[in-house]
Amino acid sequence: MDAGKAVRANRPVLAAGIRSFTFHDDETTALRDVTVSFAAGSFTAILGASGSGKSTLGRLLAAWLPPGGHGALAGFLELSGSRLEFDGGPSDPRIDPAQWGRHVGFVPQDPATVLSTVRSTVAEELAFGLENSGMERAAMKAAVGRTAALLGLHDQLEQDPARLSGGQLRRLAIGCAIITGPPVLVMDEPFASLDAAGADGLAAVVRDLLARGTAVVILSQAIDPLLLEAGTWVVLSGGTVTGSGPPAAMGTGSGVLPPAIRRPAPVPAPVAVSRPGVPQTGIPALQLRGVDFAYPAGPGARRRLRKAGPTGEPGGPPLVLRGADLAVHPGEIVAVTGPNGAGKSTLLRHFNGLLRPTAGSVLVRGADISGAPVGRTAASVGLLFQQPRDQLFERSALREVSFGLARLVGPALAAQRATAALASVGLADAAQEHPAELPASAQRLLALATVLARKPAVLALDEPTVALDGDGLALLDATVRLAAAEGAAVVLVTHDLGYARSVAHRTVALDGGRLVPA
Amino acid sequence: MTASSPRTAAGPDRPGRLNPLTLLAAAGSTAVITTAAGSWPLSLTVLAASLGLSAAGGTARRVVAAAAAILVPLSLSLVMLHGLFFPEGTTVLAEWGPGRVTAEGLGFAGRRILQLGAVVLALLVFSFSVSVPDLVAALSARGVQGRFAFVLASTLTLLPAISARARRIRQAQESRGLVVTRGLLSRVAAFRLQAVPLVLSLVEDAGTRSAALEARGLSNAGPRTSYREVPDSRLQRTARAVLVLVAAAALVLRLVQAGASA
Structure with a gap:
């Protein structure tokens, strides 16, 4: 099972070969035999039901879960051609999350955890990562403006991040991840809580990033329409890869997708009147x-x-x-x-x-x-x-x-x-x-x-x-x-x-x- | 507290707001000079000026409440101590056993209270009117380590953050039948239910947030910049230097006087 077959010709910007990953406080293996690689400009969807190990894989790829810190990794992580080998022992290499973060942007499932909590406006929150890398203010302003325009956050730039709605917060978290221009972007359930306009906006952002050569990885438990455009689908189940390939080969009839993965429900025609059977008389509840x-x-x-x-x-x-x-x-x-x-x-x-x-x-x-x-x-x-x-x-x-x-x-x-x-x-x-x-x-x-x-x-x-x-x-x-x-x-x-x-x-x-x- | 109108510090978009370091220098030097001078007319002037400034800035209520919490117990103990047991006191106003209320003792206590009040109010007016984001930005621009600036900022935003979290937990509990009324007992009982979840959730939050902060380069060793523009001017820089010098001079003068009279 190798997710990278379709893009083997290109050298991957990010790759991982996980023989096993186990959390320190858990006896069962969270991930085993997972091999993935992502080339520049490639679009990969990692599909799996809740509890399949998706988020763990995403956090490992983004070094939000540095091996050794919370769990033991046996396998390798490879970034821009340099490979780090791990065997779960004390001699394992250490990952600098800041260095890694410059190459791999990550949007976690809960967008609120991205917020620094010490910035008073959305604009400053977006700029936090740029400040830490010492970027000049003029360049920062331009980057904040560009990112906000891309994500439809222009009207919120002066707002307190703590007062954003759920969907706006997710867009801000995506903005924080892409503003530094990382070559790889990993997003965990990015469509959750986005309205139709937000999902369309996100699709446009993804296409734009792909065109610029960013490798985009989306972890999802639902097949959102955008994911049909992915080059590769990787199916994760019970912590291991159970299938991978182009979406066309993995349709409903193939049996590769577990039933717990959601497909987009067709929008039925609006129901103009109340369905029969619900009495609308008496005192309303x-x-x-x-x-x-x-x-x-x-x-x-x-x-x-x-x-x-x-x-x-x-x-x-x-x-x-x-x-x-x-x-x-x-x-x-x-x-x-x-x-x-x-x-x-x-x-x-x-x-x-x-x-x-x-x-x-x-x-x-x-x-x-x-x-x-x-x-x-x-x-x-x-x-x-x-x-x-x-x-x-x-x-x-x-x-x-x-x-x-x-x-x-x-x-x-x-x-x-x-x-x-x-x-x-x-x-x-x-x-x-x-x-x-x-x-x-x-x-x-x-x-x-x-x-x-x-x-x-x-x-x-x-x-x-x-x-x-x-x-x-x-x-x-x-x-x-x-x-x-x-x-x-x-x-x-x-x-x-x-x-x-x-x-x-x-x-x-x-x-x-x-x-x-x- | 010269030209510092706290009102201008509240709105980041307002033109003419002052650099937080200028406010800090003004409040700090006022506190030092008032302490060093030990003159009650000066203390009284500073007190009145601070109250006036906080009223103009709309922070009067919070400043007075905080000042009262600090000053009332302190004042009572000063009156007790100096009013009753002032060795140099000669004009006895009343006498109970070993305690004698003397005019000199009361006067001394009064001067001390005024002096303390002036210092406390000057610092409170500063802390209630300064814009925390501005202060952090100003400090990072001066090469203060990102981590330190972050800790400072989180310390200042910690209380609002904790109370917001506690409010969320209380709302979740109320939505499941916890009845909280306005009474003190009811609130204390409710807080008891919130304390453990509050601490656990703060700890858990800190764990997940730290990964995000590290990935966004909080620990970067190199130079960092600030998105937020903190206004500054040659006039303000000069004013800060002058304020610090005057405070130092007042301190030296005081020490020399103390040395001469000893």
Whole structure:
């Protein structure tokens, strides 16, 4: 199995021959018999389900996981023709991550980990790597402008990186990786949380980089349309390469791709009216009446406002939601779509009172929640956060699901509910594992289990499909439909129009702060 | 604290904002001169000026709150100590056993409090009005090691970062039924639930972030540049030099006086 066959003629800029890689705190081998090589200007997709070893391979290639530090590598890494041999012993060569980083840019699965946290604007964050290499300011300004234009971040340059939306944050992380112009770019699940425009933008960036001779490697658990343009697909399963070759030879019929790898869902035609079977009478489980919302203006916000011109009340901060109306009945599934940064997550946080409207009201089962503490509304409203790391805080998966359950249903029923919720998302065997050590897809499902275990009347899901592999998506789909069938009102926010239309009874778009039928 | 209006330090886009080192020099020399001079009219002037500046800069509330936290216990102990037990005191105002409240003692305590207050306020006005990114950029431009500048910046951004993380954890817990009310007890109980996850997540975060920072060249030995433009001028450079010299002179003068009177 050699991924480099197609590009053997060219000398690879980056190559790896991994006989085995084992984490120090784990007995099982994370990777074995993985040989990959990437020539200048080549485009490779490494496909694998969650937990297949993709992220480990990506981090090894980018020296974010230097051999010897967290695990033992037997094999070699080769960069621009110079080969480093490792046997897992103390005499192994040491990698200088900064030197390596100049040649291999890396975008991790969680884009927030890229941020230096000490830079106050997106522009400065982009420039961080250039500053460290001592580039002149004029050249830095040009590079920042170029990169921002490439990624559609121009309007965010003066914004605080901590206040970007999920999709914008991913673009910033990509920008930080490519701004120094590394000959190799490795991206781990770059399409997660990008809207259609963002995915198109990313595709353009990749094509541009390829044309300039950059070797691009994308690690993914889904076959995004862009990946059909790759020269080579490498399939990773159980930590080893199970197939590789040009995409044409690896289609659905070849049997090379494991079923857990997601294929893009065709976008079904919009459903104009509610599907039959969902009564829209009686008291809605959730109702928003003319909700306005604006984030309080901080010093940064005031600056932005001056630049962009006031869009809210004269002199006030801009409204994220303006007169948003929504009614969701028990058993109904409503999808909310909209581009990155439209305010979708902001909308969901109103459902349980984490954010309070500046005008208008939110009613849960007919009762205004304005005076109720979040913890009390949470008995009726379950919220799945966009980032699992914002939701998970306990030491084990079981503790995570059990948090607060005993208070809700009593200790005896709590244990039963927690186990059942874990089982419903396929995590029964992972009950004692640390949430942070689970693969991304499992983290998302665990977060979902914490919400499902409470059996809320309103289920609010923020980008639930992001980071899920095919198996995970099937589980999500089944649990959402089941919850609705049992009478929960489900609101899911997603940029994945295909999924939205396949599962929801109706779809609304968040457009200019208003909810309009999509 | 001469021409330093803290308001100008808040907005990076504002023209005419001062170099953070100028602000630092102004605050530092003010503190040194006030301490060295030991003159209550000067202390009072500095105090009033600092309050005025922080009011103009919109930081008055935070400055006063922080100053009160530092100065109230200190002032009480100074009044207790010098007001009651001042050996040179002759004008006795009241007497309880071994303790005598003397006018001289109270006067001495008052002068000390004014002096301390002036120093504390000058430094607080600086720390609440300086732009941290500017300060870090100014320091790196002067060859301060990238790692050190980073540590300094993270120290200054640590508290907001921790409180943001704690808020995220609390929101996750509230979304799963933790009821936090405005009462102190409820908040303390909630914090107890957040403490362990908070520490664990900060540790884990530090681990993953360090790989990113290393890959982006944080530890590079060579020279580094700064994207952020920190305004500076010949006038400011001169002002800084003068401020440092005056502070040094005040210190020397004080030492000479002390030596002469000894």
